[in-house]
Amino acid sequence: MKIAYLGPEASFTHHAVKKAFPKDDLVPFATIPDCLEALTAMQVDRAVVPLENALEGSVPITVDYLFHDVDVYITAELVSPIEQHLMVHPVNESRWEEVTKIMSHSHALAQCHKYLYYRFRGRILEPSTSTAAAAHYVNEHPEENVAAIGNSLAAKTYGLKIVEENIHDFHFNHTRFVVLSCTAATDHLELTGASHKSTLMVTLPSDDRAGALHQVLSAFSWRQLSLSKIESRPLKTGLGNYFFIIDVEQSMDGVLMRGAIDELEALGCTVKVLGSYQKHSVPTL
Structure with a gap:
């Protein structure tokens, strides 16, 4: 396979992708949009880009591109320690x-x-x-x-x-990288620490009724589905209009996850399953 990554050689993304795909053809690109555009143009089979850092939070350009600009899926997550x-x-x-x-x-x-x-x-x-x-x-x-x-x-x-050495301000400095594909799948990588996870992108009902977000969270709560993250990002249609990216510590195979999504759609939400995949730990440099 050809794997696009945020380069050039020796970037943190390069280190993560080498560990995840040691036998594949790695292709560096200068920016995150370049990686994603190469994937959607079928120039590569996968793209690996940073999604979130433990100190600085999400990488906005990655999140926004996944929602607004490209139709791709997460097939694996790579969590790598970062030493600056x-x-x-x-x-x-x-x-x-x-x-x-x-x-x-x-x-x-x-x-x-x-x-x-x-x-x-x-x-x-x-x-x-x-x-x-x-x-x-x-x-x-x-x-x-x-x-x-x-x-x-x-x-x-x-x-x-x-x-x-080690000039970052806090000791626990890790970055989440996501492996992306044009088709929904799960990449089974030979790395440690594999656990299941699903990521959803949710837009609330257009009638802007009170308690809509509470209803969304309740769909997961009463089913005892653990959320590891919920974040809002602008819909870019006006102030106060947002979509939500939600990480659930559960694969999509379970009946409870399907039930939660059915409930969200019954409430009038728009839901896209961005991926159901395994989370892996990448060894330090």
Whole structure:
């Protein structure tokens, strides 16, 4: 299979996809939309993109694309530990504390907010399309005293020196990556920690009646279906109009899950099953 992922090589997504698909053809793309567009154009068989970080929450562009722009399904989830390091070009190693600019993905910069505030207050913080893209830039511009935030694989791949390790603000830093396909399926991967999960996208009834969200949650509550996440995102049709993305710790095979969806539709909700899949743990770098 051909697997699209948010690149370039040595990004956190690249590490996760290598562990999940060690024998497949991995194809890097510069942005999350590029990955998803390649999938829907049938240029690749799967796409792997970040969905949520434990410190910074959901990746909005992924969630919004899944709802508004593409008709694809989650076939597996990869949960990977994230360790952020500060790295510079070897020629600038002796003066790394004088860097004028620090580059990384916007989520990585936010994950290291306190460190950057106290150590590099006033320096330019420049978002890049991925942590690996930032490392690649530093590698190609030794004349600039600029640093990147990324993983140890990026430092090794692009020949950079790690000058400060584990600079993220909180210890438990993990990211959820989702494996996407144009057809509803479940990918059975040879990784540890597999457990079942389903993700739904729900739009409330158009009559905007009081208690509608309470009714949605009750459909899961009385069936004792555990929700690990519920999040609202704008429908982009006006203020106060939202859809909800809901994670349920249960596969779609159970009669209770089918009953919950039938109840939601009877209430007038629009429901799309984004995927029924297994959740896997990815080993650290």
